[in-house]
Amino acid sequence: xxxxxxxxxxxxxxxxxxxxxxxxxxxxxxxxxxxxxxxxxxxxxxxxxxxxxxxxxxxxxxxxxxxxxxxxxxxxxxxxxxxxxxxxxxxxxxxxxxxxxxxxxxxxxxxxxxxxxxxxxxxxxxxxxxxxxxxxxxxxxxxxxxxxxxxxxxxxxxxxxxxxxxxxxxxxxxxxxxxxxxxxxx
Numbered sequence: 001x002x003x004x005x006x007x008x009x010x011x012x013x014x015x016x017x018x019x020x021x022x023x024x025x026x027x028x029x030x031x032x033x034x035x036x037x038x039x040x041x042x043x044x045x046x047x048x049x050x051x052x053x054x055x056x057x058x059x060x061x062x063x064x065x066x067x068x069x070x071x072x073x074x075x076x077x078x079x080x081x082x083x084x085x086x087x088x089x090x091x092x093x094x095x096x097x098x099x100x101x102x103x104x105x106x107x108x109x110x111x112x113x114x115x116x117x118x119x120x121x122x123x124x125x126x127x128x129x130x131x132x133x134x135x136x137x138x139x140x141x142x143x144x145x146x147x148x149x150x151x152x153x154x155x156x157x158x159x160x161x162x163x164x165x166x167x168x169x170x171x172x173x174x175x176x177x178x179x180x181x182x183x184x185x186x
Contacts, residue, residue: 001107001110003110003111003114004114006110006113006114006117007044007117008040008041008044008113008116008117009110009113009114009117011040011043011044011047012037012040012044012113015040015043015167015168016040018167020163020164020166020167021163021164021167021168023163024159024160024161024163024164024167025039025040025160025164027160028157028160028164031150032148032150032151032156032157033148033150034144034145034148035061035064035068037064037067037109037112037113037116038057038060038061038064038116038144039141039144039164040113041060041113041116041117041120041140042057042137042140042141042143042144043137043140043141043164043165043168045120045122045136045137045140046133046134046135046136046137046138046139046140046141047133047136047137047168047169048122048127048133048136049127049128049129049131049132049133049136050122050125050127050128050136050140051128051131051136051139051140052120052139052140052143053143054143054146056120056143057140057143057144057147058147059119059120060116060119060120060144061144061147062119063112063115063116063119064112064115064116067108067111067112067115068112071108071112072105072108072109072112075101075104075105075108076105078101079098079101079102079105082094082097082098082101083098132174132178133169134165134169134171134174134175134178135178135181135182137165137168137169138161138165138175138178138179138182139182141161141164141165142154142182145157145161158179162175162176162179
């Protein structure tokens, strides 16, 4: 499939290859029902020193929700069922079917990210001058985490957020310092 160029997609595919980023994102998704694309968007915007407002986060959630609910989650669930051999199917066809479903899921993730990138166009904004990229990313992630009903405290997810940010910025000390200096709610 031919997709238009996307800085967000390029960023996501680059950092998601890192084990700590993938692990943190999957844990947040599976435990707290977080949307990985929104987590990555928060970091992508933050890396460029853009702070997202609560309205921006709500717009991202609204944009991503139909993709997650109607396309991505059903594909993910079906792929998982195939891998577990829950579906009656000849064994020689399972691997190819799982591969096809993985490709469909990846394409749908790409389309969802394109929709998010269009919904919140960063090129029309002015970057923060008084915050570091790490601080912006933490603020963005905190704003998103506040929207998740399954998270009662930012402390619940601090380890995963730190791993995610360390995969991007690769400076654990600066990240911990930024967490201490950034006003986060939840």
